[in-house]
Amino acid sequence: MSVDGETRQLTSEADEPGWEVDPDDDWGVAVVTTVGRQLKLRREAVGMRAGDFGTAVGYGEDLVYKIEGGKRIPRGEYLDRADEVLGAGGLLSAMKEDVAKVRYPKRVRELAKLEAQAVEIGIYESHGINGLLQIPEHARSLFRAMQPPYSPDEVERMVAARSARASIFERSPAPALSFVQEEVALRRPLGGTMVRRHQLERLLTVGQLHNVVLQVMPLDCETHSGMDGKIELLKFADGTAVGRSDGAFSGRPTSDPKQLRILELRYGTIRAQALSPRESLAFIEQLLGET
Structure with missing residues (x-):
């Protein structure tokens, strides 16, 4: 895949629903807040502006600010690219396991x-x-039918969590x-x-x-x-x-x-x-x- 194609793919993935932080999940909020702070400190330490950093990792500037502010859960690919761009020596990539768990309720x-x-x-x-x-499509239909209705973000969050259990x-x-x-x-x-x-x-x-x-x-x-x-x-x-x-x-x-x-x-x-x-x-x- 070309660099432009990879950038478009990451940007698209970042916009997917289900990556918002659950405000009622204290541990999850703490993890995402800590990761966001580390990303911001390392970006500022190398003197890179948010917009330039976003371009380098394939995300928009707005999403960079959301992730650094603990409002958005970063994908594993985001952390890998950030680790490479910021020269973190694997420290940012090492956060992927905890961050992946945060997405699930x-x-x-x-x-x-x-x-x-x-x-x-x-x-x-x-x-x-x-x-x-359950396959994801079945789970999605199930969650969409529930009352009171879940938001699209909540549905995708629960589908992802249910699919992950199949491991x-x-x-x-x-x-x-x-x-x-x-x-x-x-x-x-x-x-x-x-x-x-x-x-x-x-x-x-x-x-x-x-x-x-x-x-x-x-x-x-x-x-x-x-x-x-x-x-x-x-x-x-x-x-x-x-x-x-x-x-x-x-x-x-x-x-x-x-x-x-x-x-x-x-x-x-x-x-x-x-x-x-x-x-x-x-x-x-x-x-x-x-x-």
């Missing part, structure tokens, strides 16, 4: 941290397709993952026919991974132990675990062994009532053929 960061530490995860999803399994499928060593999805969620055409088709294709891909067990709870199941709602179970390498269910313990996360046994019993029963993994993949293939 606090509650999502906390959930992603638990998922990243878990060696085993079991999820029964009672209404929709679980967030770990769990690339972890090494791989965690053991199991999902039980309701048939009705697979039939609901959120986002339209093509989005549904791509979502079903994603489920087939994930369901064939060696560390994933994906099952479908059919509509014609006469005995269903999951009517109380979603169940999540996460187990960790040190033997501890955390679980949550919409219909138990006021919906709050729990690490109490007795309560965890109840959730494990319910989840195990739901899995036994659902289609087998082989039957489930065949069923999803059938639905895909009908789209």
Whole structure:
């Protein structure tokens, strides 16, 4: 790519929604404010004006001021270019990891941290397709339909956060993952026919991974132990675990062994009532053929 083409690309990326700082996220505000201050100090130390610096890194002057003022979250590419232009020796690039986390809402960061530490995860999803399994287009349609409505920036922020959680499928060593999805969620055409088709294709891909067990709870199941709602179970390498269910313990996360046994019993029963993994993949293939 030419320099002009690269500059246009970075400018376009900088204008994308979802890169505003959440004012209610104290840690996020502190990170972006600190990074912005360091960028400004280093730029001023080399005697470069904001406009010239913006041209060098491919951003407009206004966005440079927003980033330095802690009002805008810089992309990783921005920090890499700034590090090179300002001769920071890798110090600015090193901030990318924390800055990347800031883009995602606090509650999502906390959930992603638990998922990243878990060696085993079991999820029964009672209404929709679980967030770990959603493609961006499906997630975007879901967030856009919520009431009261989210702003475009909020929608893109949440889509990016949900998509980032899918990195769990690339972890090494791989965690053991199991999902039980309701048939009705697979039939609901959120986002339209093509989005549904791509979502079903994603489920087939994930369901064939060696560390994933994906099952479908059919509509014609006469005995269903999951009517109380979603169940999540996460187990960790040190033997501890955390679980949550919409219909138990006021919906709050729990690490109490007795309560965890109840959730494990319910989840195990739901899995036994659902289609087998082989039957489930065949069923999803059938639905895909009908789209």
